[in-house]
Amino acid sequence: MNLDIFVMNGYGVYVWSAFAFSFLVCFILFVKTKRTLKKLENEFKKEAMSLSDEKVSALKNKKVAQEILNTQQKAH
Amino acid sequence: MMFKFLYPSHLFSFLNKGISIISAIIIPFLFLSLIFALLISPQDYIQGDTVRIMYVHVPAAWMTLMCFGMISFLCILTFLFKTKNTILLYKSIAPIGLSLSLIAIITGSLWGEPTWGTYWVWDARLTSMLVLMFFYLIFIFSYKFISNQNLSLKVCTGISVIGLINLFIIKYSVNIWPTLHQTESIKIIGRTTVDSSMLLPLSMMLLVFFLYCALIFLMKYKSEVIRIKKKGLKKI
Numbered sequence: 439m440n441l442d443i444f445v446m447n448g449y450g451v452y453v454w455s456a457f458a459f460s461f462l463v464c465f466i467l468f469v470k471t472k473r474t475l476k477k478l479e480n481e482f483k484k485e486a487m488s489l490s491d492e493k494v495s496a497l498k499n500k501k502v503a504q505e506i507l508n509t510q511q512k513a514h
Numbered sequence: 515m516m517f518k519f520l521y522p523s524h525l526f527s528f529l530n531k532g533i534s535i536i537s538a539i540i541i542p543f544l545f546l547s548l549i550f551a552l553l554i555s556p557q558d559y560i561q562g563d564t565v566r567i568m569y570v571h572v573p574a575a576w577m578t579l580m581c582f583g584m585i586s587f588l589c590i591l592t593f594l595f596k597t598k599n600t601i602l603l604y605k606s607i608a609p610i611g612l613s614l615s616l617i618a619i620i621t622g623s624l625w626g627e628p629t630w631g632t633y634w635v636w637d638a639r640l641t642s643m644l645v646l647m648f649f650y651l652i653f654i655f656s657y658k659f660i661s662n663q664n665l666s667l668k669v670c671t672g673i674s675v676i677g678l679i680n681l682f683i684i685k686y687s688v689n690i691w692p693t694l695h696q697t698e699s700i701k702i703i704g705r706t707t708v709d710s711s712m713l714l715p716l717s718m719m720l721l722v723f724f725l726y727c728a729l730i731f732l733m734k735y736k737s738e739v740i741r742i743k744k745k746g747l748k749k750i
Contacts, residue, residue: 443552443553446562446563446566447557447562447563449562449563449564449628450563452564452567452624452625452627452628453552453563453564453566453567455624456567456570456571456620456621456624456625457548457552457570459617459620459621459624460570460574460617460621463613463616463617464613464617464726467609467610467613467730468726468729468730471609471730471733471734471737472733474737475733475734475736475737475740478737478740478741478744479740481744482740482743482744482747485744485747486747489747497747500743501526501527502522502526502739502743503743505526505527505530506740506743
């Protein structure tokens with residue numbers, strides 16, 4: 439097996455560490471952001487569903503609220 | 515009214531579309547860029563394979579500078595025109611800039627050891643990049659922990675304006691105080707000294723970082739809008 443790609447003439451440890459660290463940081467930020475977004479969408483939906491019919495119909499006229507609820511429906 | 519295009523109601527419909535498009539293209543593009551960066555691109559005649567660290571270090575450094583520049587612009591805009599929607603924009607950009615500044619510092623350090631023989635020196639470029647990371651930290655703490663919105667905006671604007679001076683220090687530090695960090699190799703105006711065989715993977719990785727920043731920004735902005743709309747539910 440050709441290990442040149444991993445060893446990189448002795449510099450592999452620096453190169454792979456740099457790439458691994460970069461992707462780890464990016465991955466952590468992505469997961470954290472996605473979790474927060476999902477949590478907020480769920481909470482919004484829960485609170486919107488607990489409103490009275492009158493308030494729900496008022497909510498349906500609001501563009502952004504509708505978009506959030508539609509995203510939730512697509513996700514489920 | 516002047517900045518009506520920045521209203522969440524205008525931007526929100528583009529968020530889902532933007533997130534879907536970027537999510538679909540970023541992974542294949544990342545793999546392609548990694549193949550170029552780690553396999554196809556040649557070694558440097560002096561630095562050998564360590565030059566490959568450039569493909570994460572340089573895009574991260576450029577993007578973190580761009581993020582702070584945008585934050586400063588948005589803060590000044592918010593301060594002058596009292597446009598509350600721009601607050602959501604800079605709040606969404608700051609964590610991305612902080613992460614990228616951390617990547618730029620750590621990968622630079624990993625590049626420094628085999629090239630200079632040390633992980634860290636108090637060189638002007640390295641120190642000013644570290645200062646930028648602290649500016650990001652103070653900026654994030656300011657909008658998170660100062661509950662008075664007016665005071666928070668004033669502090670954030672102050673930090674971003676001082677930070678903007680630091681951006682110029684970062685840019686010109688290698689020319690004014692040259693020590694270990696090399697001078698600019700890639701110039702918008704003037705001769706670029708990086709070979710095209712390295713410039714292509716570098717451009718590809720830069721695009722990957724840009725797409726990543728755009729994706730996180732859209733997700734964070736969407737979260738900020740939902741947070742506000744959630745508070746608004748109680749007022750209906």
